[in-house]
Amino acid sequence: MFPFVGDANGGPRLWIINKNALYDSKSLIVSTLPRDAIDQKYCSLMPSKVYGKGGIPLPSDHQGESSSSIGTFLVGYDGLSDNGDEFLQVTTLYDVLASPLTTPTIQFVNLGNIEENSFVELPDAKQAGGTAAIDVNDRRVLDAVWRDGSLWVTFEIRDISIAQGGITKGYYVQLNTTSKDLSIISQGTISGRNIDPLDMNGDEVSTFFPAVDVNSDGYAMFSFSASSPKMFAGAFISGTNASSIQCIKEGEGYYLRTFGGPRNRWGDYLGISVDPSNEKFFWAFSQYAKAPNASLAEGGLWGTVWARTSGTQGSASKPPQQKKIFG
Template identity: 35%
Template sequence: MVRAKAGVPGDNVGTYLISHACNSGFVVFQVNDPLGPSTTFTRSDVFVPVFYECDLQGAPQLGSTELIETNDSRVQTAIWVDNVLWITVVVREFASGEAALLYFQFVANGLDPVFVLFFGVISGEDISAETSVFCPSLDVNSNGIAAFGFTASSPTIFAGAYATVQNLDFMIEPSEAVKVGEGPYFVTGADRRNFWGFKSGMSVDPTDDNCFWAFNQYARDDTCFEVGSSILASDENVSSPHLEPFQPDMQSLEHERAVDGTEHFAEGDVRRLQTLVGCWGTAWAHICAPP
């Protein structure tokens, strides 16, 4: 997202493409006039003064020995506000081996090569010991205050939705629970991936620039979907113990695999549907930066 205080891009900025190359840093392409006849790409190779690993480990959770997949280290959120490009990635910390949210502020004025202004880590250790942080989101208001949303999980807490802000002194405020986890999470899908997903969002409140809306996932305390099986008899008779009746849509069925472990069905196929032992819900909260 590219946004200035007035809600429009600056004169020298079109948009950005960002690639994370782990400890080699980032490759940032500034794209000017992206929809016009004179599109240009300007590359900056950005070295970052911090070391970490990108082979993420699963997150431990209370109530289960199953680890929750923490996804990967690709750029998950990027936003430009008034010559500063903000980026979030998830990395594995050297010392602890746990997943953590690493964020960067790059100076990106549209004229000079992009370079690092500031970076920080949100480890979740103020929530509980040995916490893994993943599934991040980010937005920044017109004053440069940033709000972060994320999932946190550890051996002593269920996976829950949390948020925090970085104030104008570049300090991270204590993490706040959007919704604490309620139970263990475990997908019984055929590929055995305990996939958590990417459902995370943060947005400046359009009516109050000092506040934000946070959206993220948490593990629920019930089985969510009845444990069992169902039959897909044909493309006109789709039934499932965990879905409301809907018009058959192959893309929808395929999408559900990432959530509940079901398989992708071709028309007329007859197979068993595998379901969940645990599930997640979506929570949201209105959070405001300290005055």
């Protein structure tokens, strides 16, 4: 929430809407929760998409609660740090249609020292063809999905391990939700390896705006944008290992589009979803830099593209089937 005047962050609010009333042509039923019930650190919270009827089962060590199930999780990052390690804030919402609502619980999951000084702004993404970098926005959680006992989360970090001053990389975390105390199953950067033929290690490749979904086999796929000083901004997908990276659409040119402001905007959100007709496949929705238009003052153009791709563990398999939507 932000005021009409100024930009002070008032923290998140939560509205829960019972859609059944709308379907029955009845008055809308809305439940609300204040900021301090769902957030302790003024995080930008992302609700997780939930696979499974009836919500998320309560963990075995969580029995005895007044609620019979978990409705969803709200997840925030925003660079939360104790000046050593970084943390995810995870808010557990119980049966969201209960009346009265069960009080949510908030816990912080230690990610380890994944960033050095997470209060420093994320470096914008360098691109081929010019000096203007692409705005990668901030450290808010960009996507969250729960399925079969795992909560998958994506955001961006400043990786200083491979470049002086750091480089922005997409980051994912997989949490185990089968116990009351959440724990990490896996985590890591969306590295950008094997994307740029002139930088196969991905040392100068920025990966940004990652989205995630997971199929019934437990295999996760990520949709993201990537660019480097030698590569225009393109659209890509990947599993949790670098060998599974596939290109949806290569960038076509230098991107500069500020609309008179200070930011060379991109994003803010990409998307990916399991194919409901065959969960061996995923549909990705992404963004790439189009060839510039010389008749425009800045010339930069972006395009959107969607593609259907297989989600085979550890292999790139067939090239994605793509379709340009805009531009």
